[in-house]
Amino acid sequence: MSQALANDPKREDIVRLVDVSKIYRQGKIEVRAVDNLSLEIDTGDFCALCGPSGSGKTTVLNMIGGLDIPTHGQVFLERRDLASLSRGEVAAIRRDRIGFVFQAYNLIPVMTAYENAEFVLKLQGVSAVECHTRVMTILKEVGLVGLEHRRPDEMSGGQQQRVAIARAIVTRPAIVLADEPTANVDSATADSLLDLMQKLNRQDGITFLFSTHDKRVMDRARRIVRMRDGRIESDEVQG
Amino acid sequence: MQMWNIAWRNVWRRRRRTLITGFSIGFGVLLAAIFTGMAIYMYGNMINASAATGFGHVTFEPIGYSKAPALDKRLSRVDTLREQIVHENGVDAAMERIMGQAMFATASKTVGGMFLAINPQHESAEYNLLIRSLVEGKVFSDKNAGGVVIGKRLAEKLNLRIGKKLVYTTTDVNGEIVSEIARVSGLFVTGVDEIDGGMALFPLRQIQHVLGYHADEATLIAVMLRQQRHAESSRDVFRQKYHDPSIEILSWQQTQPDLAGMITIDAASNYVMQFLIALLIAAGILNTMLMSVLERTREFGVMLAIGLSPKRLFWLVMAESYWMALIGLVIGIVITSPFYWYFDVYGLDFSSLLGDESYTVSNVLIDPVIRMKLHVIHVIAILSAVFGLALLSGIYPAWRAGRVPPVESLRTI
Numbered sequence: 144m145s146q147a148l149a150n151d152p153k154r155e156d157i158v159r160l161v162d163v164s165k166i167y168r169q170g171k172i173e174v175r176a177v178d179n180l181s182l183e184i185d186t187g188d189f190c191a192l193c194g195p196s197g198s199g200k201t202t203v204l205n206m207i208g209g210l211d212i213p214t215h216g217q218v219f220l221e222r223r224d225l226a227s228l229s230r231g232e233v234a235a236i237r238r239d240r241i242g243f244v245f246q247a248y249n250l251i252p253v254m255t256a257y258e259n260a261e262f263v264l265k266l267q268g269v270s271a272v273e274c275h276t277r278v279m280t281i282l283k284e285v286g287l288v289g290l291e292h293r294r295p296d297e298m299s300g301g302q303q304q305r306v307a308i309a310r311a312i313v314t315r316p317a318i319v320l321a322d323e324p325t326a327n328v329d330s331a332t333a334d335s336l337l338d339l340m341q342k343l344n345r346q347d348g349i350t351f352l353f354s355t356h357d358k359r360v361m362d363r364a365r366r367i368v369r370m371r372d373g374r375i376e377s378d379e380v381q382g
Numbered sequence: 383m384q385m386w387n388i389a390w391r392n393v394w395r396r397r398r399r400t401l402i403t404g405f406s407i408g409f410g411v412l413l414a415a416i417f418t419g420m421a422i423y424m425y426g427n428m429i430n431a432s433a434a435t436g437f438g439h440v441t442f443e444p445i446g447y448s449k450a451p452a453l454d455k456r457l458s459r460v461d462t463l464r465e466q467i468v469h470e471n472g473v474d475a476a477m478e479r480i481m482g483q484a485m486f487a488t489a490s491k492t493v494g495g496m497f498l499a500i501n502p503q504h505e506s507a508e509y510n511l512l513i514r515s516l517v518e519g520k521v522f523s524d525k526n527a528g529g530v531v532i533g534k535r536l537a538e539k540l541n542l543r544i545g546k547k548l549v550y551t552t553t554d555v556n557g558e559i560v561s562e563i564a565r566v567s568g569l570f571v572t573g574v575d576e577i578d579g580g581m582a583l584f585p586l587r588q589i590q591h592v593l594g595y596h597a598d599e600a601t602l603i604a605v606m607l608r609q610q611r612h613a614e615s616s617r618d619v620f621r622q623k624y625h626d627p628s629i630e631i632l633s634w635q636q637t638q639p640d641l642a643g644m645i646t647i648d649a650a651s652n653y654v655m656q657f658l659i660a661l662l663i664a665a666g667i668l669n670t671m672l673m674s675v676l677e678r679t680r681e682f683g684v685m686l687a688i689g690l691s692p693k694r695l696f697w698l699v700m701a702e703s704y705w706m707a708l709i710g711l712v713i714g715i716v717i718t719s720p721f722y723w724y725f726d727v728y729g730l731d732f733s734s735l736l737g738d739e740s741y742t743v744s745n746v747l748i749d750p751v752i753r754m755k756l757h758v759i760h761v762i763a764i765l766s767a768v769f770g771l772a773l774l775s776g777i778y779p780a781w782r783a784g785r786v787p788p789v790e791s792l793r794t795i
Contacts, residue, residue, distance in 0.1 A: 205789050208687065210683075210686075210687055210787075210788040210789040211787070211788075211789040230691075230692055231691050231692070231693065234686065234689060234690065234691040234692065235689070235691070237686075237687060237688065237689045238688070238689025238690075238691075239689070241689075242688075243684075243687045243688055245684070245687075249680070249681075249684040251388070251681065251684070251685065252395070252681070253388060253391035253392055253395060254388070254391075262384075262688065263688050263689050265384045266689050266690060266694070267689075310688065311688075
């Protein structure tokens with residue numbers, strides 16, 4: 144962790160990884176994807192995990208999101224140890240506290256843009272009227288008004304990623320985990336998506352944690368954590 | 383509601399595969415309906431034919447008559463009893479009858495056989511196989527009339543024609559041998575050798591007189607029900623109501639144990655065959671559902687990642703199985719209905735295959751025209767069984783979908 148962050152008395156971590164390792168087995172070979180890593184992400188942060196392919200960025204995101212379990216160490220989200228929770232409780236945390244944005248958009252193909260954005264709200268049991276208000280507000284915010292009835296295969300990559308962001312933030316999560324969110328979109332779209340996420344971070348205080356090797360993302364991040372071979376190489380706060 | 387909606391859309395993502403699976407479920411409905419319907423029709427036909435030959439669907443008879451039939455065993459006050467029975471719920475007809483063994487003779491030959499004495503006013507072609515099978519002459523007009531109707535083969539054996547005299551010899555109520563003459567008034571052909579070659583139909587009064595019975599005595603009352611499948615429950619009701627230590631009330635299963643046994647074995651083998659077909663169809667549905675789950679592993683991973691619980695994912699896939707099963711049932715009903723209509727109205731006529739031969743089981747003639755008969759309860763049972771099977775086939779794929787760790791699912795491309 145950078146000295147500047149460590150010395151900030153107001154900082155409050157939303158994510159804390161303590162001595163986390165993740166070892167995969169590929170046949171007889173052991174692959175150490177994350178190696179004894181400790182990391183804290185503060186509330187309201189706009190942080191990029193950078194590093195070459197295979198450096199362990201996505202594995203870290205997956206463990207923070209409760210999608211993967213560390214081989215060693217502990218992962219805390221809002222001070223709750225994910226390993227101590229049941230599958231159902233972790234699913235509830237993902238539903239209520241985390242937003243996911245994937246590199247390949249991963250929208251549900253049988254649903255329209257509106258329904259994709261609405262899906263998690265329905266899972267939360269939000270009323271239909273409230274759902275409509277919130278979904279339409281978010282779709283307006285991400286610039287998708289008029290496209291709400293389109294299905295994923297009727298939208299461009301950039302539009303799909305906007306829906307994915309809408310889906311991730313519509314529940315007002317504590318943190319958005321974005322895995323290479325600009326990898327499959329053109330420069331203009333990437334810039335506008337980053338504008339949008341930056342705006343949501345500043346305006347609503349949503350914490351963003353990206354895994355990326357896109358320079359545009361790194362340029363905008365307040366904090367850059369560089370990884371190599373499953374370890375943290377550097378952790379810097381940008382001016 | 384949202385899950386049902388998503389499941390419905392998911393089912394139609396691969397329209398062709400859904401239709402193929404739907405048709406395989408529908409084909410299961412069709413096969414189950416054909417096997418069950420034909421068996422029920424055939425069993426019903428055999429039971430009714432057997433009942434019409436003597437004992438009815440339910441029989442009122444003297445204690446021990448079925449086990450050791452003898453002409454000294456008889457019911458009294460049959461007129462009153464029959465009158466009461468015929469007004470019972472579910473009873474279509476009740477007929478007093480005398481059944482026994484006799485020797486039939488002419489000047490040239492003697493043949494052993496059975497006789498059935500009836501009151502023609504209470505009998506009808508529907509409930510009396512011999513009357514229904516009359517091919518020559520006529521049946522006596524009332525119970526006091528004279529005459530005898532015999533099987534055509536018996537007539538040939540005895541070299542008899544209509545109008546000729548037949549001598550019949552039997553034992554009376556006291557065990558004495560008695561003989562009488564009757565003039566042949568009609569001939570019947572049922573197709574069953576034992577009946578056509580050795581059975582005679584007499585007016586009730588004539589036989590009562592010969593046997594030394596009183597006018598209100600007979601060996602049994604044959605009760606014909608509107609629905610033969612209610613024979614055992616009706617028997618139980620009658621036993622409660624007509625509690626008489628001298629009377630035994632039996633269902634056709636008890637008076638015709640050979641036929642009942644044959645039907646039980648045939649039905650069991652039919653169910654085994656249907657079960658095997660069901661397994662094959664279930665394997666097909668399982669395969670489809672499993673393929674559909676495996677190819678969406680990544681999508682399920684996303685759903686789990688954004689907060690769907692494994693339990694809800696299980697129910698989402700089960701909802702897809704539900705829709706798949708429902709589509710299959712609709713297809714099944716659509717493809718089965720014309721088959722059922724055709725089999726019900728026309729049937730499949732195997733007469734040409736049998737030629738002049740008739741086919742009998744347990745001395746009961748099998749109708750060469752195969753039809754289908756399904757009651758509401760059978761339709762419900764078939765649809766429920768196929769629906770249940772389709773749902774069961776979805777359990778493993780649904781379980782599998784919910785068990786895959788989200789990160790594994792997300793790795794899948």
